[in-house]
Amino acid sequence: xxxxxxxxxxxxxxxxxxxxxxxxxxxxxxxxxxxxxxxxxxxxxxxxxxxxxxxxxxxxxxxxxxxxxxxxxxxxxxxxxxxxxxxxxxxxxxxxxxxxxxxxxxxxxxxxxxxxxx
Amino acid sequence: xxxxxxxxxxxxxxxxxxxxxxxxxxxxxxxxxxxxxxxxxxxxxxxxxxxxxxxxxxxxxxxxxxxxxxxxxxxxxxxxxxxxxxxxxxxxxxxxxxxxxxxxxxxxxxxxx
Numbered sequence: 001x002x003x004x005x006x007x008x009x010x011x012x013x014x015x016x017x018x019x020x021x022x023x024x025x026x027x028x029x030x031x032x033x034x035x036x037x038x039x040x041x042x043x044x045x046x047x048x049x050x051x052x053x054x055x056x057x058x059x060x061x062x063x064x065x066x067x068x069x070x071x072x073x074x075x076x077x078x079x080x081x082x083x084x085x086x087x088x089x090x091x092x093x094x095x096x097x098x099x100x101x102x103x104x105x106x107x108x109x110x111x112x113x114x115x116x117x118x
Numbered sequence: 119x120x121x122x123x124x125x126x127x128x129x130x131x132x133x134x135x136x137x138x139x140x141x142x143x144x145x146x147x148x149x150x151x152x153x154x155x156x157x158x159x160x161x162x163x164x165x166x167x168x169x170x171x172x173x174x175x176x177x178x179x180x181x182x183x184x185x186x187x188x189x190x191x192x193x194x195x196x197x198x199x200x201x202x203x204x205x206x207x208x209x210x211x212x213x214x215x216x217x218x219x220x221x222x223x224x225x226x227x228x229x230x231x
Contacts, residue, residue, distance in 0.1 A: 004160075035219070043206060045161075045222035091160055095220070105151065105176065106210075106220050108160030 002027045004094050006109035013082045014117050020067075021077045021112045023092030031097040034068065034075045035106070039089040048090070051075065053097070079114075087116045121145070122223035124209050130231050131196065131203060139194045139226045141209035150192035151210040151220065154178060161208060167192055196228060204230050 003026045013019035025034070036048040051059045051068050058066050063080045079086055092109040122143045131137045143150065149168045153161040163176030167186040181200025186192055192211075196203045209223040 037222075042224070043155075044224045045208060045210075047219055047221070050219055105163050105166055106161070108162075110158065110160045 002029070002032075002094050002096070002107050004092055004107050004109040006092055006112050008112045009110075010113045010115070012115045012117060013079070013086075015082055015084060017082055018078060018080045019082055019114065021079075021090050021092075021114065023075045023077070023109060025073050025075065025092070025094050027073070027094065027096075029096055029098070033095045033097060034066075035093040035095065036064070036066070036075075036077045037091045037093060038086075039091060039111070040085075041088070045091070049077065082116050084116050084118060087114055089113050122209055122211055122221060124207075124223040124226050126226060127224070128227045128229075130229050132231060134198045136195055136197045137228065139196070139207055139209075139228070141192045141194065141223060142190055143192075143209075143211045143223075144190060145211060145213075145221070146189070147211035147221075148189070148214050149212045149220075150186070151212075152176075152182070152184065152192070152194045153208045153210065155206040155208060155225075164194065164207075203228055 005024045032053045034051045038046045038048050049059050049061045049064050065078045067076045089111045091111045093106045095106050125140045151166045152164040155161050162178050164182050165184040167173035173186050183195045208225045210220045212218045212220045
């Protein structure tokens, strides 16, 4: 079974600086998708960024980028120019690319709580 | 606007009662999901449905039931058999199983009183 591990329960960053959140996963599959979701105090899960495992190029979305190391099964999220609104829980998630059964469900890590200091 | 609507936002349940959480989506998504979130834990899958009139148990289905009579709707019933139902519940949907992104509703808080 696949697992997702976030080893940093809490992180803190100064406004305008850069922070990196870590995520590792375990899978025997070769084709899958990885996601970072943000959960602000409102508790709604918001997609931050998505990475297809077959793509070597790291995904980027404005100030958010990932460092995807497939061989190492590592998927870290870098937030540049941190803003107060970035403060939230961040969840790393894995999804199999295989169709059918439970393969397509998201498997979540336990999350990293990010604080942004003004 | 397209999206996933969960209701109610807050719900209180007395011991021995069944309660139903509503989830409606107008995204024309085939697959729908229910997750439970407890403090200090990530999201855990309760039930999922990939097509109308079909659904499957997730990791923590005991004490819960669902139905999928319409593509747009996937209600979750928390039965009296669920021993510790107090949690935050999130409904989600995706265009199809596999690589498409899963999108979430705003969630519902359930508290046992």
